Amino acid sequence: MFRTIFAAVAAFFIASTAHADQANTQYIETQIGSTVRADSGRDNSGVVGITVGKDLGDIRVSLAGVRNSSGDATTLGEVELDALVGGAYYDINTNSKFTPFVGVNAGYGWADGAGVVSANDSGIVYGASLGVGYKVTDTIDLVTSYQYLTSNTITVTNSSGNEDWDSQAVTAGVRFRF
Numbered sequence: 001m002f003r004t005i006f007a008a009v010a011a012f013f014i015a016s017t018a019h020a021d022q023a024n025t026q027y028i029e030t031q032i033g034s035t036v037r038a039d040s041g042r043d044n045s046g047v048v049g050i051t052v053g054k055d056l057g058d059i060r061v062s063l064a065g066v067r068n069s070s071g072d073a074t075t076l077g078e079v080e081l082d083a084l085v086g087g088a089y090y091d092i093n094t095n096s097k098f099t100p101f102v103g104v105n106a107g108y109g110w111a112d113g114a115g116v117v118s119a120n121d122s123g124i125v126y127g128a129s130l131g132v133g134y135k136v137t138d139t140i141d142l143v144t145s146y147q148y149l150t151s152n153t154i155t156v157t158n159s160s161g162n163e164d165w166d167s168q169a170v171t172a173g174v175r176f177r178f
Contacts, residue, residue, distance in 0.1 A: 047066065051065075053087075066149075087104065109149075143174065146168070
């Protein structure tokens, strides 16, 4: 998790110097949530993350450090997945305080735990998300989203054998613009 946070912070500082003349176009976003469909034989997992990004108008680009954790209460063993994920999002202008969005994500994930087939497995992760932001002030948004992430290179155990890792999660968070 340390390397994910370090890379996200480094990317933030690089991005913040690129266009410092535009106000409130950069942001930090927090997220916390739970999966809505756990792997077969697993309990729902916790999802936490932090995102740094740049608002380009209707399009936002971001870099997120995300942790998924599942399997604590099962005999299949826990799976921890840390990922560094880049994203591109389209904000749908509704001329209101609500802004729906859709996006795509891709990055790299590191998995470990008793439920991972190969110790310290890693590989490409990718997915999509959709959600809505609510503008509280010019610099603060409340955000909720559905996120789907998967990998065809990270394999986990479940009640019917082995399968590719995936996560479907609902998260809530706060976006701070500056």
